[in-house]
Amino acid sequence: MKFTPALQSATLIKRYKRFLADLKTADGEEFTAHCANTGKMTGCAEPGFNAFYSTSDNAKRKYPHSLQLTQNQFNQLICVNTAIANNVVQEALEAGTIAELANYQTIAAEVKYGQENSRIDFLLIDDQKPHCYVEVKSVTLLSQTEPHSGQGYFPDAKTERGQKHLRELVEMVQQGHRAVLLFAVLHEGINQVSAATHIDPKYAQLLTDAIEKGVEVIAYKAKISADEIKIQEKCSFIT
Known part of the structure; x- marks a missing residue:
């Protein structure tokens, strides 16, 4: 499955309320992304992890960005979008x-x-x-x-x-x-x-x-x- 366009990178600030994650880009912009994962995500969503997100052009979406991948302290990539x-x-x-x-x-x-x-x-x-x-x-x-x-x-x-x-x-x-x-x-x-x-x-x-x-x-x-x-x-x- 290809990501088109390729995912953008940020830093994970925190994941909360199961479906939300706050991210911060390299230039300091902070925003909330949708997180399609109902699990605990143990070891997959620690503050400070690298995060990779997509952006939807659907104007009706409350959260246009979606968290897709994280990267842990061992530089291992993890797909956190269970869909x-x-x-x-x-x-x-x-x-x-x-x-x-x-x-x-x-x-x-x-x-x-x-x-x-x-x-x-x-x-x-x-x-x-x-x-x-x-x-x-x-x-x-x-x-x-x-x-x-x-x-x-x-x-x-x-x-x-x-x-x-x-x-x-x-x-x-x-x-x-x-x-x-x-x-x-x-x-x-x-x-x-x-x-x-x-x-x-x-x-x-x-x-x-x-x-x-x-x-x-x-x-x-x-x-x-x-x-x-x-x-x-x-x-x-x-x-």
Whole structure:
């Protein structure tokens, strides 16, 4: 996914009220940007971090600027706009970059499914094989105790919605379909992913149960810059 034009840089003053972030440019201008992230953003939004933002030409927007990336104290870029994960995954699916999910005839997004009124991120369809239900989760939580370990975690906060998605994926397997949980790693410092048992033990247990019942789990890491975010390589999922 290309940023057109390329993102502009600033310094993060603070992130607050979940959806807002105050930024300061090199020439001293301060403004508030929209932050499309409902998570805690632990280790991703500390005051003083470099920040990269886009600007909308929509005059109706209250906040024309949007925070897209931050850069931590280790100079690692992090995509903090969670909506981007599905965009970069869709591009990768269309390009055949994700080997485990290649060679499907149709890629449909946001399809209603399951018993709990959910929408699957992607439904992959091919007449010669079972439907494949793909749920995408953005991973940006780097280990805070060993930040150089490359260990990432999901989720960064307790997630009842994520728990529901796991139950829905299990249901799809039980109906004879294929179900895949795809962790999209959008943090340069993360090289492997695990369930965050220390944050949401129920989610971690549900994930273990889902794997035992046939849900597949894969993780792919994106290359990040102020110009583009693109799924680049597979990384490890550690149970």
